[in-house]
Amino acid sequence: MGQPMRPITTLKKQGTVAVMVTLRPAGRRAARAVGAAPLLPAALAIVPRRVSVTERRGRMALPLAHPLTNARVEVLKGCFLDPVGAPRGARRAERVGDAVRYYPNLGILVGTTDARGLATLERDPGVAAVDLLPVLEPILPVGPSRRTMVPMARVTWGIRRLRIERLWAQGFTGAGICIGHLDSGIDGDHPAFLPDAIAAFTIFDAFGREVPGSHSPVDTATHGTHTAGTLVGRGVDDRHVGVAPGAVVASAVVIEGGQVINRVMAGIDWCLGQGSRIINLSLGVPGRSPALERLMETLRSRDMLPVVAVGNEGPGTSRTPGNEPAALSVGAVDRSGGVPGFSSSQTFARADNPFVPDLIAPGVQIQSAAAGGGWLVEGGTSMSAPHVSGLAALLWEARPSATAAEIEAAIRVSCDTTGVDPSRGGGGVPDGPLALEALTGIPAARRR
Numbered sequence: 001m002g003q004p005m006r007p008i009t010t011l012k013k014q015g016t017v018a019v020m021v022t023l024r025p026a027g028r029r030a031a032r033a034v035g036a037a038p039l040l041p042a043a044l045a046i047v048p049r050r051v052s053v054t055e056r057r058g059r060m061a062l063p064l065a066h067p068l069t070n071a072r073v074e075v076l077k078g079c080f081l082d083p084v085g086a087p088r089g090a091r092r093a094e095r096v097g098d099a100v101r102y103y104p105n106l107g108i109l110v111g112t113t114d115a116r117g118l119a120t121l122e123r124d125p126g127v128a129a130v131d132l133l134p135v136l137e138p139i140l141p142v143g144p145s146r147r148t149m150v151p152m153a154r155v156t157w158g159i160r161r162l163r164i165e166r167l168w169a170q171g172f173t174g175a176g177i178c179i180g181h182l183d184s185g186i187d188g189d190h191p192a193f194l195p196d197a198i199a200a201f202t203i204f205d206a207f208g209r210e211v212p213g214s215h216s217p218v219d220t221a222t223h224g225t226h227t228a229g230t231l232v233g234r235g236v237d238d239r240h241v242g243v244a245p246g247a248v249v250a251s252a253v254v255i256e257g258g259q260v261i262n263r264v265m266a267g268i269d270w271c272l273g274q275g276s277r278i279i280n281l282s283l284g285v286p287g288r289s290p291a292l293e294r295l296m297e298t299l300r301s302r303d304m305l306p307v308v309a310v311g312n313e314g315p316g317t318s319r320t321p322g323n324e325p326a327a328l329s330v331g332a333v334d335r336s337g338g339v340p341g342f343s344s345s346q347t348f349a350r351a352d353n354p355f356v357p358d359l360i361a362p363g364v365q366i367q368s369a370a371a372g373g374g375w376l377v378e379g380g381t382s383m384s385a386p387h388v389s390g391l392a393a394l395l396w397e398a399r400p401s402a403t404a405a406e407i408e409a410a411i412r413v414s415c416d417t418t419g420v421d422p423s424r425g426g427g428g429v430p431d432g433p434l435a436l437e438a439l440t441g442i443p444a445a446r447r448r
Contacts, residue, residue, distance in 0.1 A: 013141040016081060017118065018133040020291040022298065023076075024126055025403035054446030072126060073102055073184045076109060079117035087143040101208050101262055103269035106298055110208075132292035132321065133261050138320055139282050141223070141308045141378040142342045148367070149374045155240045155264030157335055158230070158362030158387050162254040164243050166433045167394050170442065172378030173246025176391035176400070176407035180279035180304075182264060183224030185360075189215025190225060192233035192241060192369040198275050199248035208262025210270070219371040220256050226376055227282055230386035231393075241368045241375070243390025246397070250274035256281055268295070271326055272302060277396055277404070280389040281308045281327075282382035288348075296326035305404040307389040310357040311344035315424065318346040318356050322381075326352040328408050331425060332363025340364055343381055347423075359415050360425040361387040391432055398440050 064415040068392050100111030110133065155165060178199055188198055219225045232249050233242025250271050254263035255314035271279055299306045308327040310318035322329040323346060332343040339360060348354050363384035370376035392407050414435035417430035433444030
C-alpha cells in the first residue's frame, strides 16, 4: 500500500487543498503529557494486551473545550479560501461560516487553502499539524436483509455470544452512560427507543452545519436505526436487541451525502459536548489517513473511546479510521465462531498496533430495530461495532471512574480466541463477564 498523500502533493496537482488543522492549546507550543499512565487493576496488568496510544504517550492534559483564543482562531481562519476558491477579502467575516469550520471541543479547523495559506499554517506555532482531508462514506451492510414484525428470539444471538445477560443480571445496563452515534439518524418513534433511549439528536447539513431546530429524531436511511438498536435498544415485549438497554445515545445525522468529513467532524465535536464517553463509528474510507489518525488520537486525549468498524472488503483490506492505532477496530464473527469472508483484516508496518481488527464481534444475521417499524436482519462490521460499544457502556457503568484505556484493556483481555485465526480475527471475541471481572474484580462465571 502506498503512503498517504501529503497536503503539498495534492496542492501541486490541484492548486488548492482541503485540510484538517490540529491546533495546540493556548500558551503551549506542544501538547504535554503529564503524569504516568493510569494504573490498571492487577487482573489487567498480568495479561498481554495492546498498549493504547493514550497509555503510550501518557494522559494528555487537554480540556474539553479548546482554550485557543477566539482572536487567534480568527487569524488562522484567514489562511483559508472562500467556497469558490477566491482569497478572503473585505467580506471575510460574512463568509467565514461557509469557508472554514472550527470545532472547539476538538481544537480542529477544516477548510480549503492555497499555497500561501498552507505555508502560513505550517509555520504557525499554534498549529500542531496540517493533514489532507479524506472522503468518508458509510460502511454498508452485506448479504441479504430481512424485515420481520417481531423479534425472532428473546435475545439476539450476538447478545448471547458476548454473555451480556449475565451483566444485566448483576444490575448493569449502561445506565448513566452516553454513547455518541454518528450515522444516518435514528427512528425516534420505534418502540425500542422509547421512552428515553435518545438523549440528544441533531442533523448536520451537507456542509457540516447544524440544522436549526433539527432535534426530532429521524432516520434518513435505515443504517442508523439498526446500529442504534444494537447499542441501546430497550426491551419490547420482553424481547431484546440492545446490548446496553439502560444507556442513551447522542445521535447525529452525518452520512448519506454532502461533505461527509465536515459532517463527521461536526458530529464528533457535538458528541463531546453532549458528554459522550464512547463514540460508535460505522463509516470509513479505504486506506490510511494522517488526518483521521490524528483525530483518533485527539479523541483519546479527551478520554473518549472510539469504537470503529474495520470494513467489509475482506482480507488484505481495511478502512480508516478503523485501521488507525488509536481506534478500537472491530471485525465480524458469525454464529459458528468463524470470520466471514467480507470482514476486513490487514497488517501494517508499524510498531503500535500493526494488525487490524483488534477484535471481532457478532456481525452476521444481526437483528435490530428497523426504520419505519418492525425489525431488520442485516450483516457487516457496521453491526459488529455496536456490540462492543454497548459492552463498553456496561463496563463504564460498573466503574464510572475508569479511563477509556482501562475499558478497552478489560474488553481485550476478556477475548475468547478459541478457533479464531489471528490473521483474520485479531484478539478474538469479547466476553462480557470476564471483562467485568478484569475491570472491577467482580467474579465471573466461566464459559462452559
